[in-house]
Amino acid sequence: MLLVSLVSFIVYLAYNPNTQHYNRLASISLLFISYLAWECLNIQYSNITLYNDWFKYTSGNSPIVILLIILVLSLLLYSTIYNKYNISNKWIALLMIINLIGLILLPMVNDLIPLYVIIELQSYSLYIITGIYNKSYNATRGAILYFVTGGIASVLILLSSAEVYHQTGLTNLNELSTYYLFNNNNGFNSFDILIIGLIFKMGLAPLHSWSIAVYSYTPTYITAYISIVAKVSIMSFIYLNIALFNTQVLIISFYLSIVIAAYMPLYQVTIKSILAYSGILNFGYLITAVILADQSYYLYILQYSLTHILIFYIILVIGSNTAKPASQWSPIVNVNELLINNNTLIIIFIICLFSLIGIPPLPGFYGKYYIIVALMDSGLYLESLTIIIFSVIATYYYAYIIKQLAINLNNNNDKVLINNTVSLIISIYIVILISIYLILPTLLEGLTLLNN
Template structure:
């Protein structure tokens, strides 16, 4: 369906240059595809393989596919309105759908050959999305940096795949898992160690994270929202589904470095996107522990992370769209002290999102950390549990810095600002889900247990 939608949209764009109509049609198409993916959950009691076992659609990756579709749909909906600063680009929806094909296929990959092809499909479309607003010098700069660093990671992935095939003569991931049960060749494990390093590089986790901070800061805020969420979710889900192939010690090393660096470095940052970039590294550092344990807490944490960060970026975009003195055309809000708005409702929503990241109950961020810590303690990983608690407390300081700036606006008696009706509706839906998620949490966990077992 994604391919059919892509071809249809290309034909439509050739005859109708209206960007808003095109983006709305793309959104309707993704909404229908999301509905089809939801209906396909009924098929998950048997594994479905495609193209000679190159791809598999299983109970493990089906929730991720639906989540990725909803994430891209949520971000695409922002382009259906008239923005005050960033002019809608007619190629952005088309590029997002091309990228979505790679995002959806990656968790379903079951062979090293399509793995490299799919990763490059999503990577190259992300490079173009990063620089799609080429009139911005910083966006072009960020796209070039993203391309260079992404190319290095791609070389590592290709090298690893070639070495694994050279040692085993196999490329199918299921067959490789079986092969590992009866062989303990260190060369094979070293080859997959190179692969996991390449994937960590792609996600921008510590210690290979510096490029991601620069790229997120250079690109327009809307593009930052896209590249900082969807690509990480897709790659981390692939690692989670195929964790039996990877060295958990390398992942745990990345976990320790990520939470230490991402909790400490933002204390000296004043730019909002840099702080959120480190926040993403911190949250995916927590998520690594659920991946290592192959625990279903992974699904709950990835859900709350995606929901919270989508809402945060919507709030930043809403504040920036109504700024009287924007910092730039592409990123109206740059520094934390520019988070100024005469709309108490939007400010409170932003603060609630930050409370969720801190882990204040009964918000989803608390339950995400709680279930990961419980899973770690059940497995005897007490040091990792303690690390999450300690560095969560340290990270509270830079979240509190943003909350303090937002709270000062609550007493602002200037002219009230009204938001666009579409943005208001989207923010309202997301905040209701965020606040009330704990009510359906038992049902959600029961559903995941039934689906995965």
């Protein structure tokens, strides 16, 4: 269905230059695709394989596929409205659909040959999306940096794949997991190079510096896209194939990620840099759920995606109503520029930050709670204590943003005008965010049934 939509939009784009009209059609198409993916959740007792077992659609990756489609749809919907400071681009929806193909195929991939192709499909479309507003010097600068660093990671992935085939003569991931189970005894294998390449792609510590620069350089709308969807897709691939990887490499990345991401933002004043470190911190937490192959991964990835989509939506709305923007691409740069004349938006923003801190009954609390419980059940007490300590440290820079937002609560100026579509999306997401604890037992039961 995505391929049909892609071809149809290419033809349509040749005859109709109306960008917003095109983006709305793409949004409707993705909405229908998400419905089809939801209906496929009924397939519980059989694994669907495609193209000689190159891809598999299972109960494990089906929730991730739906989440990725909804994330891309949510971000694409924002491009259907008039934005005061951000110039529309007729190629953005087309590139998002191309990128979405790579995003949803990566968790489904089951062979080393399509693995590299899918990662490159995802990466090259992201490079172009990063630099799509080429009139912005910083956007072009960020796209080049993204391309160079992504190329290094791609070399590592290709090198690892070639070495694995040289050692084993196998490319199927199921067969490789069986091979290493009986022949490797958890020692070093070539998949360690692959996991380093994937960590590089996600921008986790210690290979994270490029991601902070890229997220800061690119326009805010593009930052919202590249900082969420690619990480979710790659981390989900690791989670679903954790039997192939050396968990010691992931443990090292876990410690470095949460230490650096909890400490470095204390000296940051730019909002996108702080959110970039926040993403590293949250994916550092996720690494522990990945190592344990625990179902808390699904809950945490859901709350992280929901919270960050809401935060970026609010920042975009604030930027479109800023009288003196820093630039037309990123009207809001520093935390002290978060001047909001709408108390509802302020409260929603603060609720999102409370969720990231881990205040109950918000989903951020339950995500951390279930990860810590899973760690303690596995005897990993040091990792549990580390998460608690650095969560407390990270609270300081979240509180710094909350303090700036709280100052605006006493501001009685005119209300910020919000587009009806954006207002509806923000309303739906905040209702889900503050009420998810009511359906949490049912949600966890559903995840258990899917994975059994």
